[in-house]
Amino acid sequence: MSTTAPAIVPASEEAQREVVDLCAELIRFDTSNPTSDERACADWVVAQLAEAGIASELVESAPGRANVVARIPGADPSRGALLVHGHLDVVPADAAEWRVPPFSGEIRDGYLWGRGAIDMKDTVAVMLATARHFARTGTRPAREIVLAFLADEEAGGRFGAHWLVEHRPELFAGVTEAIGEGGGFSYALDDTRRLYPIENAQRGMAWMELTAAGRAGHGSSPNDENAVTDLAESLTRIGRHTFPVRLIEPVRALLAEAARLQGVDLDLDAEDLDAELAKLGHVADFMQVVLRNSANPTMFTAGYQTNVIPGRATARVDGRFLPGHEQELIDTIDALLLPSVSREWVNHDIAMETSFDGPLVDAMCAAVRAEDPDGHPVPYCNPGGTDAKAFTKLDIRCFGFKGLKLPHDLDYGRLFHGVDERVPLEGLRFGVRVMTRLWQDC
Incomplete structure (x- = not known):
């Protein structure tokens, strides 16, 4: 029946x-x-x-x-x-x-x-x-x-x-x-x-606040413990860092299907993956944001007067991690921070x-x-x-x-x-x- x-x-x-x-x-x-x-x-x-x-x-x-x-x-x-x-x-x-x-x-x-x-x-x-x-x-x-x-x-x-x-x-x-x-x-x-x-x-969320602790002082005096300088340097390291490509299954499947539909011979295991993805044209541009983890500085707060070096400076970073690659993001951020800079979570989600x-x-x-x-x-x-x-x-x-x-x-x-x-x-x-x-x- x-x-x-x-x-x-x-x-x-x-x-x-x-x-x-x-x-x-x-x-x-x-x-x-x-x-x-x-x-x-x-x-x-x-x-x-x-x-x-x-x-x-x-x-x-x-x-x-x-x-x-x-x-x-x-x-x-x-x-x-x-x-x-x-x-x-x-x-x-x-x-x-x-x-x-x-x-x-x-x-x-x-x-x-x-x-x-x-x-x-x-x-x-x-x-x-x-x-x-x-x-x-x-x-x-x-x-x-x-x-x-x-x-x-x-x-x-x-x-x-x-x-x-x-x-x-x-x-x-x-x-x-x-x-x-x-x-x-x-x-x-x-x-x-x-x-x-x-x-x-979905990528996971790792919003963090970074805090640099330094030595307060007069803005006209040398200071090798400047919280603003240490935090700015740490943020620059983070902002300019490129995480390695990690092809999770949904991303791999989308790229493979786009290649099939376009008649492109695509090797997703190639050593030079960027050259392979370039074969997909604008589809590769669309997928760039999910090829790897990311961390972008978004906020910076420090000081209250031009001639005063503050003893503390804070910033926010928007971190995102691919499924299975959370620890890689955390370890990388920690390695990029100067010793005077600490971090804590603002929003940490799976x-x-x-x-x-x-x-x-x-x-x-x-x-x-x-x-x-x-x-x-x-x-x-x-x-x-x-x-x-x-x-x-x-x-x-x-x-x-x-x-x-x-x-x-x-x-x-x-x-x-x-x-x-x-x-x-x-x-x-x-x-x-x-x-x-x-x-x-x-």
């Missing part, structure tokens, strides 16, 4: 229309982190779900720091639930630098503009539009869907995902897999074909990696191919970090997948935390179509 999977119910025209309005309204909530909070936006999310008949719970981890969690029953209650998560907070924006007011949600030239348009109120809007479509049409996802709209991702999630995992883990009971930001966007391979990197790994296989991976790939026949899903390592790091503590297998098709001439990566952030309207509609397929086939 054979069984046939239910036919996929495509996203409605209504859902594809309203996702633009939902995203615009989300952008109009200034949820800058820091300086604002998520409560008003979270209340609005609760109302949008309730209007479609979806019950949710709003959870504040601190006054104003609001999270929303909802569940949509699945067709097969015996299967583990799928967590679909997105964050409501955004990084701040200086309106003087933008062509449009950053919290206006303005539509111009086929794009929706505003802070959060791609990080990540676009995906939150897709989540809402898809959930509302399922509720209105009575469509059942293949398994239970847990929706989480989270606070504080941009500052590490201590009022959002990490707080919920620590204080309200029951909200995620039964969840076995998750999708969030960090992958599922298109990247132009050539004039007609696109890669869709699906995140199955790297993560999971295999690129299983029914969920198959469903993500199938959803992309169904909506973009020229799209080629590939594994991917996210150079940054997301709320997924928190959910791995609950033994949830995490991926990054948003389903966003982009124009070939849009420099997507530069828009993250950048000026004139914007998302194509058709990209939002594409996301609803992809997510509607995925939920029914996951």
